[in-house]
Amino acid sequence: MNHRFLSVVGLTAAMAFTTSCSTNKAAVDRSTSKVSTVKTTTAATDSVPVWAPKKHGFNPSRTLEHDLLHTKLRVSFNWEKQHLNGIAELTLKPYFYPQDKLTLDAKGMDIHGVNLMKGYNGTPLKFEYDGEKLTIDLNKTYTRTEEYTIEIDYTAKPNELKAKGSDAILQDKGLYFINPLGKDPDKPKQIWTQGETEANSAWFPTFDTPNERMTQEIYITIDPKYTTLSNGTFMYSRQNADGTKTDYWKQELPHAPYLTMMAIGEYAVVKDKWRNKEVNYYVEPAYKGTAKKVFGNTPEMMEFFSKKLGVDYPWAKYSQVVVRDFVSGAMENTSASTFMEDLQMNERELLDKSWDGIIAHELFHQWFGDYVTTESWANLPLNEAFANYSELLWAEHKYGADEAAYLQLDELGQYLNESETKREPLIRYQYGDREDMFDSHSYAKGGRVLHMLRKLVGDDAWWASLNHYLTKHKHTAVEVAELRMAFEDITGQDLMWFFDQWFMKPGHPELKVSHTFQNGQLNLRVQQQQDTTYMPVYRLPLKIAVWANGKRADYPIVIEKADQSFTLPVVGQPQLVIFDAEQQLLATIDHEKSKQELLYQFNNAKMLAPKLETMVKLQEELTDPEVIKVLQSALKDDYWVIRSTAINTLSRLESDKAGAVKESILKMAKQDKKRAVRADAILALANWDGEKYKQLYLDAMTDSSYTVAAAGILGYAGTRAPDTMAKLAQFDNEKGEEVVLALSTFYAVQGGPEKNDWFVRQVKQGKGGTLYYLLQSFGAYLASNPQTNTPETIALLKDLAQNHNIYYIRGAAYQTLMVMSDKPEVQQILTEIKENEKDKRLLEMYN
Structure with missing residues (x-):
C-alpha cells in the first residue's frame, strides 16, 4: 500500500493534523526543493523525550487453528441500502490440532444461515454471532487430514459499522459504495473494496490475518452496464434471466485474505501486455486517451523487476484500476492494484506530473507483500519498505542517479520529521494499534535501511539474496529473521548486528564529525550523540572521500564506538572531506x-x-x-x-x-x-x-x-x-488544482462577495490536498466577507466536518466553521461535531 498520497499528492499541510509523513514524493514535480536541517528533539518536562518508544502489549502473529484453503463467493448488491448479499463457501481443515469449532472474522453482518456442505447438499450448523466473530459448531471433530466445506448465507452492511481509520487507510469499512443513488451528477456510481489491514471481513467471512493463505473464486452479479475487476483470471460473464449479468473471476494461486478485491464501475479498459500476460488499465471513459501515458511504463517495470529479482512476475495478469474517493493512495491487491483518482489526468496535467513512483510501489508489492507476505503487522516493513525502495530502484534505472538520490533525500526528510515525535523499532511487536505501523518508519526509514543493506553487501549479493528470499518463501508468511537468514545464506556473513540495530532498535545515529590535518595525516573524529538510553551505539561501515591536490581518494572505515577517531594518510592539505562518501547513511550529520x-x-x-x-x-x-x-x-x-x-x-x-x-x-x-x-x-x-x-x-x-x-x-x-481581478476571472472555470489554489490564494484576501459562488463550487468539487488548502483560503475569505456567512455555506461546511471520509478534511472544515463561531447556531454545530467525532487526532485538536 502506498499511503503517501494523502501526501501523496504532496499533502504537507495535512501535517497540521498528524505527525506522520505520508509517502508520495516523487509523484509530483515540486516547485521548490530544499534540504531541511533536523534538530535533536528536546526532552519533555519529565526528562522522557517526546519521541521515546511507547511500550504497549505484545502483538504476536495470529494463532492458526484452522487452515483456510479456498474461498468461493457469490455476491450481489443493494445500492439503495448499500448492502452486499453474499453466499460464502469456505473449504478448510484443522491446521494441526483436532477441532470441533470454527471461529471466523465477520464484521457487522446479518448471518442468515450456516450449512455443512457435501456436494450440493447442506446440513444446517449451529452458530453464535456477536457482530464481529462468527463461531460455528462443526458437529464433529476434524483432524488435520480432513477437509470440510461450509456455506454461509449473509448480508454485509459496511455503512453500519463503527468505522475507524489511520494516517494510511482513512477508513476500514472494507466495502464502499460511491454515489450509490446517483445523486451527484459529477461522480460515477462505483463499488470497490479495500482489505488492508483487516477490513475484508466486513464483506465476507474469513480469517482476516496476513499469515493465512487461500485460493479463491468470486461470482459478481451486477447490472450489465458495469465492468468488474477482481483477482486472478476473468473466466466468463453470464447473462441472467432478470437482466443482470454474473462475472466469474478465479484466483488459482494462494494469497492472503486481505489482498482479495473487487472494483465495479463504468470503466474503459485500456489493454496492454507484458510478455504473454494481460496488463490492463481500468479508468473512467473520459480518461481512456491518457491512461497509457499514466500507466504505460508498467510493462517495462515488470520486465525490469522480473529480471533483477530473477523471479518473473508471478500472477496470472496485472490490472490497475482507478476509483473515486479511495481511502488511501493505492493498494496492492494480488494481480489487481487499486489507485486513487488523482491518477486520472488530462493532457495538461500530464505535463507536470508523473505517477511512476506509486505505480512501481504497488507493482513491487506483487512480489514483496503478495507473493511473500508479512506474517504479522509487526513485520510490516517486509512489505512496505521493499515497495518503498522499489521507487528508488525504478527511478535509478529509468531516470538516473540524481532522481534516485532526490528520492533518498526525501525519504530521509520524511523519517527525520516523524522522528521529532516518534522513534520506534522498524519491527514493532509492541504497537498500540496495528494501523500505527503505517508510518514513515515502515515506509521511509525502511526503504533507507534497505539501501544501506544493499550498499553493505554489494549489488550482486543484494539481488541474489532477494531471489533466494522470494524463491524459498513464495506463497508463505515471513518475519524479519527470514530476510536476515536469506542474506546470510548468500553472503556467508553474520548480519545479526545490522538487523538488530536497524530493524529491532529505535532511532538513528546523531553524529558530530570533525577533521584536522597535520603532517600528512587527516585526523577524523566521529561522536555518536544520540541518547543511548533509548538508542544503540551504532556500528557504521562507510567511506570517507578526501580531495587533495585536486584528486579524490576514498577510505573505508567502520565506526563502532560512541567517540572514535581515525587517522588517514593524505597526500596534502585536504581541499574537501565528505563523511559518508556514498551518501547512504540514515543519520543526522553535523560536519x-x-x-x-x-x-x-x-x-x-x-x-x-x-x-x-x-x-x-x-x-x-x-x-x-x-x-x-x-x-x-x-x-x-x-x-x-x-x-x-x-x-x-x-x-x-x-x-x-x-x-x-x-x-x-x-x-x-x-x-x-x-x-x-x-x-x-x-x-x-x-x-x-x-x-x-x-x-x-x-x-x-x-x-x-x-x-x-x-x-x-x-x-x-x-x-x-x-x-487584476478581470484577468484572473478568465480562469475561474479552470479545473487544474494548481490554478484553482493560486486563484483561491488571491480571492481569499481580494475577492469580494461576488466570489462566494466560486468558492462554494470549488469546495464542492475539491478533493484531497486541493480541498484541504481550499478550505484554508475559504476560511480567510469568509472572515473578510461576513455577508457570505449564509446558512447554505454553514450547511456545506457542517456536512464536510461531519461526514467527509478524510479526517484532515473534516478538521479543516471545522476550522473554517470557527471563523463564524460568533453565531450561536455555529457554536452549537461545533459542539455537535466535537461530540460525534471519533478520530482521536481531531479530538486532540478540537480540545
Missing part, C-alpha cells in the same frame, strides 16, 4: 565546513546531496561574489532540483543586488525544459520586480502547464494592476 570547502564541494562532488548542502549552508552569504558565482553555475545544472534550489536561494537577494542574476532567471522562466523550474523562476522575478514582468505573467497564464499558469496568476496578482 562543519568552511566556505571554501563548501564551494569546492559544489564543483567537485558529483552527487546531489553535497550540492544541495552547499546551497543551503551558504544561503546567508549572498553578498559574497564566490557564492553568487557558484549559484549562477547551479542555474545551468543538468538536474532540475539543483536549478530550482539555486533559483529559490538567489531569490533571497535584494532586488537592486540581483544584477545579472535576473537576466539568467528570466531566460529560465521562458525556456527551462522543466516546467517546475520555470514556475520557480517566474515567482522569483515576481518577488523582485512585480510590475516589470507583467507580460511574462500574462504569457505564463496561458501556458499549457498548470504549474506555470499558476505561477503566472500569482505573479500578476502581485502587480496590483487595476485589471
